[in-house]
Amino acid sequence: MSHHLILRVVAKFLIPLILVYALYVHFHGELSPGGGFQAGVLVASAFILHALIFGLRKTRPVAAPGALRALAACGVLLYAGTGVAGMLLGGAFLDYGVLAADPVAGQHLGIVLIELGVLLTVSSVMLLVFYAFAGRQKPEAQ
Amino acid sequence: MDSLIDVVLFAFLLVVALAVARGRDLFAGAMLFGMFSLLSAGLFLIMDAADVAFTEAAVGAGVSTVLLVAGLSLIGSEERSKRRGNPLPLLIVLATGAALIWGILDLPAFGDPAAPANHHVVPRYLERSGEEIGIPNVVASVLASYRGFDTLGEVVVIFAAGVGVLMLLSGRKRHRQRKERGL
Numbered sequence: 001m002s003h004h005l006i007l008r009v010v011a012k013f014l015i016p017l018i019l020v021y022a023l024y025v026h027f028h029g030e031l032s033p034g035g036g037f038q039a040g041v042l043v044a045s046a047f048i049l050h051a052l053i054f055g056l057r058k059t060r061p062v063a064a065p066g067a068l069r070a071l072a073a074c075g076v077l078l079y080a081g082t083g084v085a086g087m088l089l090g091g092a093f094l095d096y097g098v099l100a101a102d103p104v105a106g107q108h109l110g111i112v113l114i115e116l117g118v119l120l121t122v123s124s125v126m127l128l129v130f131y132a133f134a135g136r137q138k139p140e141a142q
Numbered sequence: 143m144d145s146l147i148d149v150v151l152f153a154f155l156l157v158v159a160l161a162v163a164r165g166r167d168l169f170a171g172a173m174l175f176g177m178f179s180l181l182s183a184g185l186f187l188i189m190d191a192a193d194v195a196f197t198e199a200a201v202g203a204g205v206s207t208v209l210l211v212a213g214l215s216l217i218g219s220e221e222r223s224k225r226r227g228n229p230l231p232l233l234i235v236l237a238t239g240a241a242l243i244w245g246i247l248d249l250p251a252f253g254d255p256a257a258p259a260n261h262h263v264v265p266r267y268l269e270r271s272g273e274e275i276g277i278p279n280v281v282a283s284v285l286a287s288y289r290g291f292d293t294l295g296e297v298v299v300i301f302a303a304g305v306g307v308l309m310l311l312s313g314r315k316r317h318r319q320r321k322e323r324g325l
Contacts, residue, residue, distance in 0.1 A: 031277070031278050033193045033195075033279070033281070035193070035286070037197060038197055041197075041200040041205055045200070048205070072301055072304055075301070094291055096287060103274070104276040107274065107277075107287055108276065111277070111286040114290060118293070121297050124304070125301060125304030128304050130205075130208065130212065132311040133212035134212045135312075136311065
């Protein structure tokens with residue numbers, strides 16, 4: 001679709017806005033609807049829009065499949081690791097209260113870490129699944 | 143006013159569902175599924191479930207529509223054959239729908255303060271979340287902290303789904319190697 005001038009211009013304008021909005025949804029999740037999951041989907045949709053308009057060949061170098069696979073695993077590890085850190089500091093699994101001297105500050109730190117894990121995993125997996133579908137050629141073309 | 147919006151949204155939902163069931167163009171079907179998700183998101187928003195509505199709009203209307211269209215670009219967008227005159231699918235759908243509606247009759251009314259779901263742990267979350275977690279959005283503090291183990295399960299499910307899709311869809315290379323070896 002790269003020959004559509006209007007689509008290209010609008011996409012170039014929209015993609016940064018989508019990414020900023022995703023960051024807003026992520027970091028404002030404590031105050032308003034949203035959080036890591038929704039922000040992850042929004043990040044993935046910004047890259048998917050880029051791939052739809054400019055082609056997979058231009059998107060893949062920006063968000064490389066290998067790096068995305070590592071990030072997807074890192075997100076789960078970060079989440080579970082936050083839980084294990086709570087255990088090592090003397091609390092229960094996923095008990096964030098012990099992560100800092102003040103229990104409420106510990107809760108904040110724990111929530112920030114696990115939301116980051118959710119964001120990483122969701123955005124990487126959504127984008128990888130899209131790559132897996134869009135990267136295949138038609139059966140006749142093989 | 144709310145009930146008027148409800149009626150309009152449900153009417154649109156019904157029209158879209160019938161259009162999906164009757165249409166033969168799979169591309170139009172995928173787009174209509176996106177509309178179905180967006181209308182559902184509107185209904186969730188009316189029920190004050192903003193987080194659920196947000197997720198439905200982003201995943202259901204956005205990403206899954208793109209994935210359906212990407213799948214259609216591989217298999218073609220015309221339904222091959224449609225068997226007509228077989229009443230069995232219609233009967234199964236009607237029986238399932240009737241059973242679901244019969245089950246709904248037993249549910250407590252929407253927003254009923256006496257409903258069991260509003261009694262078990264919810265009052266404690268609402269009372270103590272402010273001092274224990276210290277963030278204003280109780281939905282976020284329940285999802286991320288009180289029920290953090292469930293959310294970890296969700297993230298693992300998403301990761302597992304991604305691994306499964308990658309294993310199923312990126313097996314082309316091995317297949318080609320096997321062909322080259324003459325197997």
